[in-house]
Amino acid sequence: DTEVTQTPKHLVMGMTNKKSLKCEQHMGHRAMYWYKQKAKKPPELMFVYSYEKLSINESVPSRFSPECPNSSLLNLHLHALQPEDSALYLCASSPPVGGRLPHEQFFGPGTRLTVL
Amino acid sequence: AQSVTQLDSQVPVFEEAPVELRCNYSSSVSVYLFWYVQYPNQGLQLLLKYLSGSTLVKGINGFEAEFNKSQTSFHLRKPSVHISDTAEYFCAVRGSYNQGGKLIFGQGTELSVKP
Numbered sequence: 602d603t604e605v606t607q608t609p610k611h612l613v614m615g616m617t618n619k620k621s622l623k624c625e626q627h628m629g630h631r632a633m634y635w636y637k638q639k640a641k642k643p644p645e646l647m648f649v650y651s652y653e654k655l656s657i658n659e660s661v662p663s664r665f666s667p668e669c670p671n672s673s674l675l676n677l678h679l680h681a682l683q684p685e686d687s688a689l690y691l692c693a694s695s696p697p698v699g700g701r702l703p704h705e706q707f708f709g710p711g712t713r714l715t716v717l
Numbered sequence: 718a719q720s721v722t723q724l725d726s727q728v729p730v731f732e733e734a735p736v737e738l739r740c741n742y743s744s745s746v747s748v749y750l751f752w753y754v755q756y757p758n759q760g761l762q763l764l765l766k767y768l769s770g771s772t773l774v775k776g777i778n779g780f781e782a783e784f785n786k787s788q789t790s791f792h793l794r795k796p797s798v799h800i801s802d803t804a805e806y807f808c809a810v811r812g813s814y815n816q817g818g819k820l821i822f823g824q825g826t827e828l829s830v831k832p
Contacts, residue, residue, distance in 0.1 A: 702818030
């Protein structure tokens with residue numbers, strides 16, 4: 602298996618809903634990432650997990666809650682979102698580089714989120 | 718801190734013409750450079766990468782890039798483009814330890830290939 606998968610592909614939610622995004626990879630990668638991407642803009646990093654531990658939180662509002670249950674799975678729990686949170690949410694992963702910082706990242710297809 | 722500048726926000730070109738997408742970076746340490754492509758409504762796909770070694774890097778879909786340390790550039794080229802190359806292209810540099818090693822992206826270049 603040589604890809605990062607994300608579910609669902611599309612999600613529409615109200616501002617009072619709770620939903621979760623799921624990301625999975627079976628390539629043995631030990632760093633996993635969540636990005637938010639608005640139209641015509643580069644991805645913005647939200648969170649980084651390294652060896653299942655949260656290593657970077659880019660000052661993301663608490664209505665976004667990441668979780669890394671195991672080395673293959675990354676979730677993003679959503680609660681009380683705002684319409685401006687509507688975006689493409691991308692997951693990525695990186696192979697280990699002998700304990701050093703990882704190099705390239707491999708991206709999933711994304712979840713298109715619309716908040717009404 | 719590392720940063721990336723993509724000099725053109727949009728590049729229109731005719732099919733079978735050559736194209737160059739420009740990328741400049743700023744870094745005071747060793748650089749790891751990447752080009753990603755994003756087709757409409759899809760994720761990012763790695764086109765090519767420079768980690769070390771030969772400054773001319775060949776990637777997928779006939780693209781190549783040249784790492785130029787003196788000019789701090791990493792321009793992407795293709796000798797003959799196809800309609801299917803129409804997409805957004807992002808240049809990125811891996812950040813320093815102080816930046817957590819995260820990817821620093823340029824603002825993107827929209828390549829539009831016309832028949």
